[in-house]
Amino acid sequence: MKSEVTLRQFRYFIAAATSGQFSTAAVSANVSQSAITSAVQSLESQLKVRLFERLPHGVVLTPEGQVFFHHARHVMDSVNDAMRHASLLPQTATGTIRLAATYTVLGYFLPDLLSRFKRSYPQVEIDLVDMDRAALERALADGTIDLGIGLVSNIDVGQRYGHRMLVRSRRRVWVGASHELARQASVTLDDVQQCSYILLTVDDADTAALRHWGQGDAKLKIAMRTSSLEALRGLVAYGFGVSILSDLVYRPWSLEGKKIMAIPISDAIAPMDVGLLWPKDKEPSGLADIFRQFLIDACDSDGESLAASTGHLSTARSRRIGGKGA
Known part of the structure; x- marks a missing residue:
């Protein structure tokens, strides 16, 4: 009889895909390396495709693995979102959130999260503007946006902005x-x-x-x-x-x-950090605060795999600010 696919297998597969190494995935999932290997081999057997190409320095997803990864991420995202909205009541909030994002964030980080937010809050409109770093900082200073999402380590946040780390990428x-x-x-x-x-x-x-x-x-x-x-x-x-x-x-x-x-680079180099920004003297409220908390919860619950949800690999999250550029 064909065995059932489990969420645990999905979680172990995602950990391997995002870390690029079975050993690192085992540490992040707090299991043995053999548990990761067994989960991946079971999935490959049931799917009848290779999900990973084994390399001297780790593993990388095959084209089939990339396709399966997106499906696995969608499943786990849906589970996480369902658990966060335990009441399962429809969200009836209405209104508009003014949001700005930089190139890297808009193209490689935000689309999936926006889709998930809209599923939970279908009547909320997001006024999204693509801005470079300088324009985003001006918009924050002018108060013409509620929230900015960018590479926070490119910005001297200091006492100028409220900020929250979302993801750190090696x-x-x-x-x-x-x-x-x-x-x-x-x-x-x-x-x-x-x-x-x-x-x-x-x-x-x-x-x-x-x-x-x-x-x-x-x-x-x-x-x-x-x-x-x-x-x-x-x-x-x-x-x-x-x-x-x-x-x-x-x-x-x-x-x-x-x-x-x-x-991998053996020398120590700073990772790239993506984070939320808002005017220092204007703490987000209402819909902006709902969206801010949604992003924080989504990134926390997704662990290190969120950045990989668009087809990339990512290191573990951190709350420190550091790193520059893409």
Whole structure:
């Protein structure tokens, strides 16, 4: 008789997908590594597909694994949302929330969360505006938005804004499958500095790239600058250079279907942080506060896998502020 798929298997599979290593997934799920391995093997057996490609330095989702991951995330998100709304009563709140988000947040973090919020509060309208960091800060200062969501470590929050961390995403080196660094289990910043570099210029990622080397005079061999993540993926996949970017925006394939590897960095570098911002003297109330609490609860309950819900890998969450750019 065919065995039943369990939520536990989904949870272990998601932990493996988001961490990129069965051993790390076991630690995050507080189980043995064999429990993770068994859950994944059981799912692969029932689905009759390989969900992971095993690599020297971990695992990466196969194309079939990516598709299954999105379904698994949807299942677990629905369970978490149902448990948060234990009364199961329809939410009748009405009105509009004025929300601004930066490029990385809007493209790679927010859509799934907005969809989940709308399922719980179908009559609430979200006035969403795409803003760069400078425009978002001006909107917060002017009070023309209720909440901003951006890369909080790009902003000197200090006493200027109220803020709350939502997700922290590690950075790794992206390389094409045929690149010489792809054979290494980990790389150093010196290794990266010797390679041609594809520099992303959106969301302060270009500034972040130089900060990885501290205050030193980093001489990157910049092969190309681009504001397009998809262009960067293609260039990396075809071997024109490497790039250091966060797992939040990582996908293992370019648009052309070429493989992209993400290699851990042995040097300590700051992760990328996504967070909520609001005017310091205007604590969110009403619908804005409902939305703020929804995001906080969703990120807390999803654990480290939230950033992966759009097809990326992520490290564990933290409440500290740190890291720059994408």
